[in-house]
Amino acid sequence: MQTVKIVISGQVQGVGFRPFVFNLAEMLDVNGTVSNNEEGVIIFAQASKEIVDSFYKALLKEAPILSKIDKHYITEVNHKKFKDFKIIPSENASGLNLQLTPDFGICDKCKNEINDPKNARYNYPFTTCVHCGPRWAITKTFPFERHHTSIDEFKMCQACENEYSDPRNRRFHSQTNSCGECGIQLKLIDNESELVSTNNALIFNTIHRLLIEESIIAIKNTSGFLLCCDARNDNVVRKLRQKKNRPEKPFALLYPSVEKLKTHFSINLDIEKELTAVERPIVIIPTSIKNKTPIASSVAPGLNQLGVMLPNSPLLQLLANEIDFPIVATSGNISGSPVLSDNLEALELLGSIADYFLLHNLKIEHPQDDSVIKVSNNSNERVLFRRSRGFAPNYYAPKIENKKNVMAMGAHLKSTISYMPNDYIYISQYLGHLDNYGVYERFGKESSSFMNIFQQKPAVVLVDKHPSYQSTLFGKELAESIGAEFQEIQHHKAHFASILAEHSLFTSPKEILGVVWDGTGFGNDHQIWGGEFFKYHNGKMQRIAHFDYYDWLAGDKMAKEPRLSLFSLVDEVASIMTKKFNPKETKIYKELKKKNKLKTSSVGRLFDAVASLLDICDINTYEGEAAIKLENHVLGYDLKKCNSYASVFGNDHLSANAIINGVQSDIDSGIEKPQIICNFLFTLAKLIIDVANHNGIKSIACSGGVFQNTVLLDMLKEIAGNEYELFFNRNLSPNDENISLGQIMYYLNGVDS
């Protein structure tokens, strides 16, 4: 007889691990206990040596599908005789050192149950089990136990209790367990708070009818509100646009099923895999190859792509059962504000947008937008555009020695917070644009929430070098108030560090070329960087090249008006400019340009200038519009037919002007837009390889918002072939969402120090 203590760490709580251990112990006739503690799952097992061995092996091999084990150990201990095997309550959670648990999309078994008229959970919109349901969305503190979540407000009925305590039941120790008898209540009201229905069996049918009748419905999902309407109906989509003050930005669609989606568009297996993954993200699919679709043109005006998703919760599944058409499902917020999750707040703020509200009484602790993924056409490179529901707050980072508790405040426009209080890194969901006070508040809440969950305050606070990022100001205040060390990290170095981290390259013996291209970042020379090349080797990050500086005009306005980037890069007397600027504007901007001192190397703005030059977009109506529309003109490419606009590195100059001149001369010789865009992207891709070659570097890491351009990625991969090793952000977006992780990694790896 042997007694052992086994500790298993990773994403092991809220995923059915303890019930799994219990059943395994029963099966193998092992006595002892299992509980959650601050390190993960802790097991005492007592049996013969052989049985203990096979028990341990089976634990690791057959662990529940949603679990992610990253640490485990076994030690022999002395212990009195156990009579049986028990799940015992959690120990106190101070010094928490384990993964938290993200939200999981509905599982097939639960889906079958809600669709089965004979099942007790037929039509129950909050059906969950150990394999699915909200986790982070309802987490107040940790370990993941019911009384640490907002579902604790609902007391389980006898039937639910029975499931919960039956080792043979799928809901054995399922913390989110509830049913129609005891659980969360749904109600449909109109925007004057007049009750329409509370009947789970009828409510979705009513919504179906309302959708057809051109209503806009605010639906409270388990992660936050969605605004929905019939995607086939141009009138209602336009009405939503007008009410939401969102003229052009594409809306995402909820499809009732993947089968239905396939009747409208051809999607490949990689896309299908992403759509049905447990995170259930929005996937941006190409819509150029389509069957006959009934989708209103106002859903994604002027675009050959569409964000689509499948039902991620039983609530949306029940809705999907009633509709056989796609619906608009966009974040329930007012323009620029964070996604709403509180009933009263939603009624107040969305009351003028939505005609009806589908509400429930589960409190959402961590509201999250839907995550967004795109897969590139040629090489199936998967790019995260927004990391939120399903992914947050965990991040699987390579092991790193950390003796200090560090919090990084990220950037400003696409803000996230990263926290490393122990052996793990936690990255908040995408929080949004910090100019917005609602976003700023939520930013503060997530920061406190991290500190509360781990009952620790950071010893080090990291921020961007930009003096007026709201995150920088917040970090400064936080550091002062808790007496933490405070450090600023340059924006593009943080981008680069995020990739070095994602691919464990900090200790690489090889030199790595960091290509960091984005719209704006505050440089060490107080200019606006954005077309940067770094060399990383032996803990040193060195800026080795950048696009030649050109004028940054008119503050934030330049990022909103691609025509201004063009103005900066061409001679203002060029005939094209007279179409884009009236004489008064021309005169003013000419003066500005003459006296301007602020310069930029931004590639993001170069994209803007090209989009404007090609008459694709002069003024953005949403962030990134010019770049998205530019990419959208390319339906395919043939590298052999692409020309580079400049051997730009010939004389050690990377000239945005030269590229613009190249585009202009192609226009003048009557070349078609799609080919010009291909030439432009080819120029950039080739430039990266040229710079690598010039510096004798074979490993290239690319980060920054520009690398959301999947055509550029495809070209780059094709040109690099086997000769160069390419690295892209993998589990984070290439845009500023990765800044907070980069800040932590730059700091902890002691780069440049």
Added chain:
Amino acid sequence: MDKKQYKFDKINLGHGSGGIMTRELLDGIIFKTFDNPYLNQKHDGSIVKIKGEVAISTDSFVVSPIFFKGGNIGELAVNGTVNDVAMCGAIPKYLSLAFIVEEGLGANEFIEIVETIKVTSDKCGVKIITGDTKVVERGKGDKIFINTTGFGEVHPKAEISSDRIKEGDKIIVSGYIAQHGMAIMSQREGLEFESTIESDTTNLNFIIESLLNNFGNKIKLLRDPTRGGLASTLSEIATDTNNGILIHENKIPLERQVAAACEILGLDPLYVANEGVFVAIIDKDVETEVIDLMKKDSKGLNAICIGQITNDHRGKVVMQSGIGGKRIVTPLIGEHLPRIC
């Protein structure tokens, strides 16, 4: 005085030597212009009478260009300091006046500035009681710098103190914002807009005096949002007093032409300097009366309540945007740098 009569075209180093030329400059221009008993004492300083508590404020004026649409540096130097004294809840009485002139400044320009100072100080009801003039080598200055210090008698009914601000207090702005900064910038950068934007430089002491006469301690705080604009002033108030400030974008008084100019340049009018606007934080009970009174004064025709003090977001200024949503208003930090990535 006839400018032509002065015997030098330009101010030169000799005028700052302290010798005969200096004397000539003072007698020929300064004393002649400001002719008053205090100055005529011709002491190293002046002896003046003042009642009760004294408010003192000093400011140096360095503006380019020195002549601009709506005024010149001399007018700024008087109004700026007079206003600062008034913001203390005081009635400005006396000003000191010191020039640092760069060698080569045209005598006519100098005379025009001095005369403007005279006219402006008369308008404000303040006396220039002491002064100084230095001349520096070419390149060591920028045409002319002026320092003024103002002395005022604290209004008997005034109880200006940021400690007295509390939730619900109203925030009043006296008129169109961003005029001065945009006037200076458009002239300096050679920018032409539909019509010329003029500086709003003016003295605010009389309108303040009448507010204090009528509402006394219901007026809790007075500030003139000069450099850094309205945003910086409100942020300072929020941080210093640890109160929240909520303002409404569509209440901010902004002249159409100035708004258009800011828009075209990508500037936020909240950060643009003012020289003839003040912010008053007042007890909410007197909001309507205060605004009614202000609107009767030419300096307060466009007075409006733009928001209030809140218990939420202490230490921060939040603005309800015109299109929905709220945004944080931070103080100006260094120069304006783009933040959008």
